[in-house]
Amino acid sequence: MIVTRFAPSPTGHLHLGNMRSCFLNWAYSKKNNGKFILRYDDTDQERSKDEYVKSIASDLEWLKINYDEIYYQSKRIDRYNELFDKLISLKLVYPCFESTEDLDIKKKLLLKAGKPPIYDRSSLNLSKDDIENNISNGNQPYWRFKLSQSKIKWNDLVKGETEVDLSSQSDPVLRRADGSYLYHFPSVVDDIDMNISHIIRGEDHLTNSAIHIELFKSLNSYLPSLGHSPLMLNEDGTKLSKRNLDSISLNQFKKKGYTVNSILSYLYSLGLNSDYDFESILINNFKDFKLENISKNLPKIDIHKIDFFQKNSLRSMSLKNLNKEFPELKKVALTEIEWELIKYNVDKYEDIVNLWNIINRREIKTKPSEDFIKLLIKNLNGISNLSFDEYVNHLMNIDKTLSKKDIFTNTRYILTGNQNGPSVKDLYNYFGLEGLRKILDEY
Numbered sequence: 001m002i003v004t005r006f007a008p009s010p011t012g013h014l015h016l017g018n019m020r021s022c023f024l025n026w027a028y029s030k031k032n033n034g035k036f037i038l039r040y041d042d043t044d045q046e047r048s049k050d051e052y053v054k055s056i057a058s059d060l061e062w063l064k065i066n067y068d069e070i071y072y073q074s075k076r077i078d079r080y081n082e083l084f085d086k087l088i089s090l091k092l093v094y095p096c097f098e099s100t101e102d103l104d105i106k107k108k109l110l111l112k113a114g115k116p117p118i119y120d121r122s123s124l125n126l127s128k129d130d131i132e133n134n135i136s137n138g139n140q141p142y143w144r145f146k147l148s149q150s151k152i153k154w155n156d157l158v159k160g161e162t163e164v165d166l167s168s169q170s171d172p173v174l175r176r177a178d179g180s181y182l183y184h185f186p187s188v189v190d191d192i193d194m195n196i197s198h199i200i201r202g203e204d205h206l207t208n209s210a211i212h213i214e215l216f217k218s219l220n221s222y223l224p225s226l227g228h229s230p231l232m233l234n235e236d237g238t239k240l241s242k243r244n245l246d247s248i249s250l251n252q253f254k255k256k257g258y259t260v261n262s263i264l265s266y267l268y269s270l271g272l273n274s275d276y277d278f279e280s281i282l283i284n285n286f287k288d289f290k291l292e293n294i295s296k297n298l299p300k301i302d303i304h305k306i307d308f309f310q311k312n313s314l315r316s317m318s319l320k321n322l323n324k325e326f327p328e329l330k331k332v333a334l335t336e337i338e339w340e341l342i343k344y345n346v347d348k349y350e351d352i353v354n355l356w357n358i359i360n361r362r363e364i365k366t367k368p369s370e371d372f373i374k375l376l377i378k379n380l381n382g383i384s385n386l387s388f389d390e391y392v393n394h395l396m397n398i399d400k401t402l403s404k405k406d407i408f409t410n411t412r413y414i415l416t417g418n419q420n421g422p423s424v425k426d427l428y429n430y431f432g433l434e435g436l437r438k439i440l441d442e443y
Contacts, residue, residue: 001197002197003194003198005190010042010049013052013249014055014059014249014250016232017240019059019063021201021229024227027268037067039071040073041187042072045074062254062260071190080186080189086219088143093143094126094143094171095126095143118170119171121171144172147166147172150167151164154213158296160292162206166214172184172211183208188216200291201229204231206228230294231298232298257349257350259314262313263306266309272294273295275308311347314347319334332352342355342359342421359422363417365417366418368413372406372414373414373443376440386433388424388429391428412424
């Protein structure tokens with residue numbers, strides 16, 4: 001069975017960058033009738049916050065990204081300790097006692113000498129007595145994993161044949177001196193225990209994946225299939241940074257009234273150059289979704305593309321679904337007829353109320369010409385059931401100096417008092433001749 005996972009750290013809100021990895025894993029499991037797991041990487045107790053756990057769960061619920069199982073790494077420490085003891089017994093990890101200051105000095109000396117700042121493995125030379133003396137003096141060790149320093153190769157689901165040379169990497173720290181674990185070890189243990197078959201993440205994890213392959217082997221486990229998608233960039237081509245993540249957080253899109261469909265359509269389009277509506281993709285059960293088709297180019301965040309999907313999504317909605325997605329709109333009491341009148345003029349969420357105000361004459365900003373008002377009052381009495389075209393021709397026959405533009409513009413001003421809104425013909429058909437006469441009574 002295909003089993004994928006999303007393992008966010010609850011140290012901040014979800015944004016388009018980390019949501020892309022979530023989406024790819026979820027979509028891959030959906031396409032293959034597999035299982036999708038949500039796993040909170042919350043071993044960093046200082047930075048992990050319950051408010052972010054709730055925020056992540058809320059965002060996934062909003063996007064209707066359902067998961068089959070949920071886990072918290074903070075509740076699995078005993079399991080990590082159990083398997084870490086196995087690594088110790090196999091002598092695949094080794095204790096280290098250098099302070100942060102010691103490591104900084106080593107790093108600076110290597111850089112000064114023009115060498116890469118790779119850990120020198122000096123702790124491998126510690127004797128049993130050295131280790132015992134350090135511990136008896138109150139120095140608890142942190143533990144590094146001994147890499148093979150070989151070239152790790154795999155057939156990546158996105159990138160194809162991939163190679164990482166571990167000889168250029170420091171032996172990674174797996175466990176801190178206080179006994180807490182860093183990212184690598186819990187991630188691999190969880191993937192083993194949860195039978196994760198496919199791991200899809202950003203290409204910034206390429207080195208991590210090579211390290212994890214060695215950890216999988218050291219724990220005598222199968223190797224999941226790996227896929228690494230290109231990282232998202234800002235609109236200007238720069239890397240995403242913590243400073244600008246708030247502007248692309250899912251919270252911001254929710255607050256601005258973006259539809260679920262617009263966000264999911266956009267996430268699907270990234271790297272696949274798709275303009276498909278996500279609802280149609282769901283109906284087709286991700287028929288055209290293939291990881292190997294993802295572009296190798298770095299995708300830039302494209303708010304205009306999101307807005308394109310937003311416009312199409314809103315315009316295709318029934319009033320029932322609109323009210324379901326945006327319950328606050330029920331306060332406006334938008335009717336079916338009103339929605340059909342304005343929906344094809346809606347580009348963004350705030351347009352809905354703005355257009356409703358316009359067709360209900362709540363935004364009177366512009367008045368028609370007095371001569372046009374007099375013309376209508378004088379020549380519409382006693383006439384009924386004029387179609388819009390008949391209405392225009394009738395006025396042009398009465399006053400040969402009138403152009404269609406004059407009639408269209410002034411009729412719009414009479415009906416709405418506004419320069420914006422649905423087409424004049426649609427407005428006329430909505431109000432009808434009798435509705436037009438009632439407004440004329442106000443003049």
